[in-house]
Amino acid sequence: MKLKHNIIVCLVLALSISSFAQQGRQKRADTLFNKFSFVKAAKVYTELIQKNYNRDYATRRLADCYAYLRDPKNAARYYKSVVKQKNVPIQYYYSYAQALRGIKKYKESNIWLQRFKDSGGVVNSNDFSKDINFITSVFNAKKQYFLDRVRFNSKYSDFGAFEHNGKVYFASSRDEGVSIKRLYGWNEQPFLDVYVTDVKSRRNVDHTGKIKGDVNSIYHDGPITITKDGKHMYFSSNNFKNDIEKKDRRGLTNMKIYRATYKDSIWTDVEDLSINSDDFSTQHASLNKDDSKLYFASDRPGGFGGSDIYVVDINPDGSLGEPKNVGSVINTESAEGFPFINQEDVLFFSSDGHTGLGLLDVFATIKGEEGDYVDVVNLGVPINSNKDDFSFTMNPNGITGYFASNRRGGRGSDDIYAYHREPTLHVEGVVTDAINTQPIAGAIITLLDDKGNEIAFMETDENGFYQINIDRNQDYKIIAKQDKYIEDYREFNSKNIQTELVTIDANLLLNPVQDVVKLAELNTIYFDYDRHNIRKDAAEELDKIVSLMQNDYPEMVIRIESHTDSRGALSYNDKLSIDRANSTYEYLISNGIAPERITAHEGFGERRLTNGCEDGTNCEEEEHQLNRRTQFIVIKME
Incomplete structure (x- = not known):
């Protein structure tokens, strides 16, 4: 009996010791988790699951x-078990x-979002289910961006x-190239x-490629941006200065934006900015583009949730104004960053709160008429x-740039x-108008492809x-027509066009329909009151008609009405009107x-x-002038 009692005591003691050990392991895992050491925490939580200790948690x-x-693949694997738990x-x-969205299981993702x-549950107003056709429309949209090779990536x-x-x-x-490496607990x-x-370097970059000066510290540094004149750099870094790491109330070291100055071929004189705080x-x-505004991301109080995009004015003396949240069209309850x-x-910015393809996606903004x-x-x-x-960026040419991704197929x-x-x-x-060179409003433009199909009008x-x-690399035909004109067309193609070129010019000339259209106001000539002689301004217009009839339309026939x-x-x-017609006729004949x-x-x-300037009507001289005129009717074009 005593032996049995001793065995039971030993078993209880062993179980107690084991339970105590697992409690300690869970506490250690939670401590690592709370310190954002997720790689190490994941290993310990895996051990707890294997030991079947507090498995659901x-x-x-x-x-x-x-x-x-x-890592959405492994996250989805374990979340699949989590959502089956009672009272989760x-x-x-x-x-x-x-x-699930991160592993392209979009339909299943929408099912769980609906659940x-x-x-x-309350989701963002811009959640990824708002447009059920979004995924299809994105993948079917015509691509504007094409990937190029980068040679300086690492496995990190x-x-x-x-x-x-x-x-x-x-x-x-x-x-x-460094023998001793300090590791970041989040991802080891x-x-x-x-x-x-x-830019054109073909070699990998080792520790000798670090920028020179005081920007890099023993903690996180980067990414950066540089002023157009190359004199100042703004960069992200941990709240660490003068060998002192500052933590907030939660024991976390936050990020700050610092400014460095380029002197004697190094980046130095690092200064803390007024927009920073130890608490966020x-x-x-x-x-x-003119270095007058600084955009940044921050989880400071008063935002919409997660991290938001802000903007602040940079004064001529380098001081900063008051940060302003760019608003709810851009910022959501989730994370926005990398403006x-x-x-x-x-x-441009990244977000996991707007409708996207996976985790963080890159977005561009659209402004209204009022900016x-x-x-x-x-x-x-x-x-x-x-x-x-x-981390999307675009070079000043508007054509090339960079971004980052942890997608499959990369080096690290x-x-x-x-x-x-x-x-x-x-x-x-x-x-x-081919005759008077005046623009024609309301002309119908029709665009056809190489098979004659109408694409647009x-x-x-x-x-x-x-x-x-x-589209590029296509054959086209464009037609212009208007009721009072003979239609004109032009065939062209968009093949082998430089990437930077965004416009093809296709001007069109329309000839007036015979016996219908008067030459426009440009070629109407006017006379002084009670005179029929050709004024200087009228002579200039008649010279244009002479040039048109002699050079551009040698078969054109007209009629004169005065x-x-x-x-x-x-x-x-x-x-008087007959005299005006005769003087106009004689001028044209005398000029060939x-x-x-x-x-x-x-x-x-x-x-x-x-106009309405009939006998007895009180009209200004300018209105009477419009009636003292000679016009030209096209009888034959060719």
């Missing part, structure tokens, strides 16, 4: 670890939906590439440093993928990708202008126009007034 934490490590917090439905909603994290004066600056945790990689290499993170600096402003003042942000656009593939896509965790874009190409032109504006987007205003007797005005090309030169007196 450990599985939830393990899934969260993989989500934080941006509904937030895990949303986390599972995001992880999250049905369970009372590389991102934030920024090109300036023939060099590429980027953040990397490679620390290659070395801390980030800022590197630089030539400020990072991902980007400058607008970038191109030369056209378009803001406010009205919408965002997903850049689509290949910029975005089912993984994290971020985050890799830098170069791109070139083929901007939307369009054909544009002006439709003009539109009307010219008041200036005779039109513009239509077209008029007077209403003042004076009817019979006198009849004679054959008489047979003018079928008639007639006077109509005051019978065809162009």
Whole structure:
């Protein structure tokens, strides 16, 4: 009996010791998790699951670890078990939906997002289910971006590439060539440093590629941006200065944006900025085209959730104004970061709160007529993928640039990708009256492909202008027509056109229909009151008609019609208008126009007034002037 009692005591003691050991293991895992050491935490939570200790809790934490490590495949694997647990917090439905999106299981992702909603969960107003056709539309959209090879990626994290004066600056945790490496607990990689290499460099970059000066520290540094004059650098770094690491109330070291000055070939004089705080993170600096505004990401109080995009004015003396949140069109309850402003003042950023293909996606903003942000656009593939896509930058040429992604097929965790874009190409032109060279408003423009199929049509504006987007490497025919004109067409192609070119010019000339159209006001000539002599301004217009008839339209035949205003007797005005027709006729003949090309030169007196200035009407002299005129009717064009 005593032996049995001793065995039971030993078993209880062994179980107690084992339970105590597992409690300690779980505490250690939670401590690592809370310190963002997710790689180490994941190993311990896996051990707890294998020991079947507090399995549901450990599985939830393990899934969260993989989500934080941006590993949607493993995250989805464990979230799949988590969502089957009894009384599981509904937030895990949303986390599972995001992880499924990260492995391209979009239909299943929407099912779990809907379950999250049905369970009372509140999603972002811009959540990824708002447009059920989004995925299809993105993958079917015509691509503008094409990937190019980058030779300086490593097996570690590389991102934030920024090109300036023939060099590429980027953040990397490679620390290659260094014997002792300090590791970041979150992902067990070395801390980030800022590197630089030539744009056309074909060699890998080791520790000798770190920028010179005081920017790189023993903690995270980068990404960066540089002013146009190359004198100042804004860069992200841990809250660490003068060998002192500062932590917030949670024991975390936040990020700050610092400014360095380029002196004697090194980056030095590092200064803390007024927008920073020990209590929240400020990072991902980007400058607008004239360096007057600084855009950045921050999780400071008062935002919409997660991290938001902010902008602050840079004063001439280098001081900063008050940061301003760019608003709810861009910022969501989730994370927004990595802002970038191109030369056209378009803001690009990354977010996992807007409709996307996976985790972080890159978006561009759209502004309204008053300069406010009205919408965002997903850049689509290949910029975005089912993984994290971020740190998008564009070179001043508007054609090339960089971004980073942890998508499949790279060298390491985050890799830098170069791109070139083929901007939307369009054909544009002006439709003009062939006789008087005046623009024709309301002309119908029809665009046909090489098979004669109608692709697009539109009307010219008041200036005779039109513009239509077209595809590259195609054959086209464009037709212009208007009721009073003979239609004209032009055949052209968009093949072998330089990427930088976005416009093909296709101006069109329309000849007036015979016996219908008068030459426009440009060629109408006017006379002084009670005179029939040709004025200087009238002679200039008649010279244009002579040039048209002699050089451009040698077969054209016209008729001359002359008029007077209403003042004076009817019979006198009849004679005066005939005199005006005769003087016009004689001018043209004396300048080389054959008489047979003018079928008639007639006077109509005051019978065809162009306005209401009849006898007894009080009109200004300018209005009477419009009636003292000679006009030309086209009888034959060719």
